[in-house]
Amino acid sequence: MPFILFLLVLTPLLVAGDEILFETGFEQSEGYFPTSSLNGVNGWLSTENKGTGIPENSFFEGEGQQAFIGFAPFENISEENFSLFLWRPIDFSPQTQNDRFVQFRVRFQIYDSFNNNRDDFRWAFFNKENKRLFTLDFDNSALRINYLLGNSGEFIQTRTTFNNTTIYQLRVVMDFQQNVWNAYLNDTLFVENKRLVPAGAEPSLSDVSAIWAVRNVTRPGDNFMVFDDYQISTVFDDPTEPAPPHTVRIVRTENGLDLQASAERQSNWTIQGSDNLKTWTSLIDVTLDPQVKSWELDSSQTAGFWRIIPR
Numbered sequence: 001m002p003f004i005l006f007l008l009v010l011t012p013l014l015v016a017g018d019e020i021l022f023e024t025g026f027e028q029s030e031g032y033f034p035t036s037s038l039n040g041v042n043g044w045l046s047t048e049n050k051g052t053g054i055p056e057n058s059f060f061e062g063e064g065q066q067a068f069i070g071f072a073p074f075e076n077i078s079e080e081n082f083s084l085f086l087w088r089p090i091d092f093s094p095q096t097q098n099d100r101f102v103q104f105r106v107r108f109q110i111y112d113s114f115n116n117n118r119d120d121f122r123w124a125f126f127n128k129e130n131k132r133l134f135t136l137d138f139d140n141s142a143l144r145i146n147y148l149l150g151n152s153g154e155f156i157q158t159r160t161t162f163n164n165t166t167i168y169q170l171r172v173v174m175d176f177q178q179n180v181w182n183a184y185l186n187d188t189l190f191v192e193n194k195r196l197v198p199a200g201a202e203p204s205l206s207d208v209s210a211i212w213a214v215r216n217v218t219r220p221g222d223n224f225m226v227f228d229d230y231q232i233s234t235v236f237d238d239p240t241e242p243a244p245p246h247t248v249r250i251v252r253t254e255n256g257l258d259l260q261a262s263a264e265r266q267s268n269w270t271i272q273g274s275d276n277l278k279t280w281t282s283l284i285d286v287t288l289d290p291q292v293k294s295w296e297l298d299s300s301q302t303a304g305f306w307r308i309i310p311r
Helices: none
Strands: 007-009 019-024 067-070 083-087 101-111 120-126 132-139 144-149 156-161 168-175 180-185 188-195 207-213 224-235 245-253 256-263 267-274 281-288 293-296 305-310
Touching: 067 083, 067 207, 101 120, 120 168, 132 180, 132 188, 144 188, 156 188, 207 224, 256 267, 256 281, 281 293
Parallel strands: 007 305
Antiparallel strands: 019 224, 067 224, 083 207, 101 168, 101 224, 120 132, 120 207, 132 144, 144 156, 168 180, 180 188, 245 256, 256 293, 267 281, 267 305
């Protein structure tokens, strides 16, 4: 009869100290009402009065109100002015160790064009000098995600794609101490350890802008991006650490040892064994996700204790 062996799970401790810099769900209780423009509403600013707003009907079924950018061409569109910006200033500068990590979260969906003209939708991160730190670009023509460091050069293509039917959660973690940033789509890492603050620029965060970048100013698409649960916060612990596994056990079988594990989101771990709880030997590297998986461990391993640690 199989039996469960003792297993240690080592994960980061949760520490109080997180601070919300700004968040909104765009609900009427917060002062947001259906409107054709968010410019001037609750501190939001826009480069134009058209192309943003709160739609009358919810696009995320059963989830209240959302905001949008796109759809209606803005007034002063031209070859020199082909992007519409929408932002909410926070003007944050890291002062202490507690301010090391800043996290941006938003839920969004990009709706396709009916007129067959497709544009790009972006999230751009600026410092208090109004210098662009980096940009994430969602190309609605190729349905691929790209990124740009700083304010010049070419967009760099990632291997991550998206579609027009899914509500995604974007999470970006900025580490001002190490000067790097990471980006996650539905908790899957797709941009890793890229430079955060360009040389000579101030290490700060003024805002995270939603952008509609029109590809052809004579034929703008009627595509648009809907977004909700917009949040910027400081995080005391490193939010890039993986969430702890929520199902872990090791079972003795006729063939040796069998690991069964899952996690709330996709993350990488290493299984180690020990016979004295002091010296640990790495046995196998695993990738966990919400579906329970099984791995056969080294049948020659005779240790009486096992642990799973972030990789």
